[in-house]
Amino acid sequence: MLLSRVAETVYWAGRYLERAEATARIVKVHTEQFLDLPKEAGSTWAPLLAITGSRDQFDDLYPEPTEEHVLSFLVADPDNRSAMVAALGQARENVRTTRPVFPREAWEHLNALYLRAAETCDDAIPRRRRVAWMDALVADCQRLTGLLVGCMNQDDAYLFLRIGRHVERADMTTRVLDVHAGTLLAQRGDLDTYADMGWMNVLKSLSAYQMYRRRVQARVKGSEVLRFLLQDAQFPRSVEHSLTRISVSLLELTNHDAPMARCAAAQQLVEEAKVRALAFEGLHDYVDELQVRIGAVHDSLGATYFQGAAPAAEPVLASA
């Protein structure tokens, strides 16, 4: 048995944890990439704001997206609810208020992880220490995930945690594609070497580079990268994989018809993606549509499970 309120709180804990971890991965890669690119490549810190969908909010708080401002904003700005430390704090609060469904070690680990990140967040700003800080955060989040896999009942609460994680991950992957690809398409032409490097960095942002090499065994090129990150069934951070995990989790829950239909609609769009063409044009519109469909999965979860009413008297239409 799982309370509707608890299901929603746990779902968001899954999203916040994934958000903190994914942001750390992206910041790390962007930092490394920034150091590699020549000045004339025109690389800036603004893409990090686009990926996290927080450009407008940033502009309200800071004059311009310098490295230091962007980092401060993304790591621990108290006014940024999606900042890494804030996301961990939200996840901690959510787990604290639903402690009965979690193993005690999970709460203690998350509590310690949050405290450590909050106390050391100044280390995330200077380049010299930044990558180590991001690595530590990712490793901490992974430990928590491992602890939950190893110690938590694989019950409904666990399913919602997993669904939350994958909704966030799918959303994040599409945004990384959108932003990086946007810049890459614009750059096509004289800076081809750097375009290849750019696609490589798309892979790296999603910790996908090495797995891509193993799977694709060809030069890094746009269409293959897109195919891999959108459609690959084996890579755990591809959109296809996340959507499959969501629908597999939904299958174990009752009343899953409506959210599964939404999920299938998103999956259909992924499977039908024409990656060759998208590598050159139309990617932005495509990603927009995909994000709308992922958003529909989220909305449907709320309507089906979180509103806490009796079982829906009028079944939600199963078409997307």
Next chain:
Amino acid sequence: MDFARYDSHGFFDELIADGRPRPGFAGFAEFLEGLTVEDLRNRQESAEIAIRAMGITFTVYEDGANIDRAWPFDVLPRVITAQEWSRTAAGLEQRLVALNAFIADVYGDQKIVHDGVFPAELLARSRNFRPECVGIEPPLDVWAHICGSDLVRDADGRFYVLEDNLRVPSGVSYMLENRLVTKRVFPELFRNLDILPVDDYPHRLFDLLASLSPRQGERPTVVVLTPGIYNSAYFEHAFLAQQMGVELAEGSDLVVDHDDSVYLRTIDGLHRVDVIYRRIDDLFLDPEAFNPDSVLGVPGLLRSWRAGKVAIANAPGAGVADDKVVYAYVPDMIRYYLGEEPKLANVPTWVCFDDAQRSHVLANLRDLVVKPANESGGYGIFVGSAASTAEVKACAERIEADPRNYVAQPILRLSTAPTLAGGRLAPRHVDLRPFILSGEDRYVTQGGLTRVALREGSLVVNSSQGGGSKDTWILDPTV
């Protein structure tokens, strides 16, 4: 560590008498004597780190915000012999039996009033008497299933009951957490001494709650009902739900349906609830029956309870016996209902409602502590010895204006226990809150939550007002 120079200034000290450990505590004292103050400070520091890492907190309302503070803890345990504890526990059980008989009586035939043992007027003017509960017969005839009684030791070294908390007593989670912390900090002592374990409380509590289910024979659904994360005891509500493996519900998670049964809103729809361990005060439980503005409660809950569809612990109305005026009559209740002499003493108490007793109180305010009948958390207490002339006058006026609402007690010389303060060992005043469960059987915790006033000379042990806590060890020196 050297106890020869430890001086409790004439107060009864729990561990040390005349510079030497009391009989029964030699093993523990010997261990302490082998430590330097520096060692102790290190252990205190590791305890504080453990508390932070384990996320043991309490919530205080301050500057318009709720702040989660780390639980204040003193690393030196307070010790009691098993022999003394078994006598004390018997006295606590006796009290709770009498208190339950009293509650059942006042919502039933009121024999104790008709027999002239308890004044009718006190009952009529009791703030915690719920007319809605008259005529109800809860399962096993038990109203107060969970009781937290506060014990203090006076200068004579005897335990006295200071009050019985029958509404939503809290602190038991900290008793359990204190033990976990202490085990991490003093592991060697747990191997060498015979310290009685405390960690069976959650399953005892679950068994008690399950035994109240109106649908016997089926696996009952038990929930802990919390006012929510802003409540100062939220940590405990979540802790107990987790330890018992039951749902932690807020009022909005529950609904009373047309069949008068209580249901949980779940992802699968509505799920029937059998037993509610409520941590919400009576008046907020059900906006239909009590405070209509309450957003914490569940509309219709009282209706469901009256219909016998759900069990509530403690039962609504049980707080009638949790009143400092009613407290004064507990020894009489024990004699009246059980035909026994009280095994545990009350603190001598003057009830201002009674003319003769009130005159005594008003004439001796300087030597007394005056308490309002229905406050908790140490609020509204007047201490004669510390008051200014104006405060004494104001107190006298309050008593004259509403005598039913006040009782007075002598200023107790609360016992002390060695405590790490300002980096050295010093005597600090302590009390003790054991927890007593009452259903088909009764159960008393081994010890309880020791609270300690961390400020020098202070008698205030409440965590909201600068108090801390200690682990409490029931030691069997005969083993």
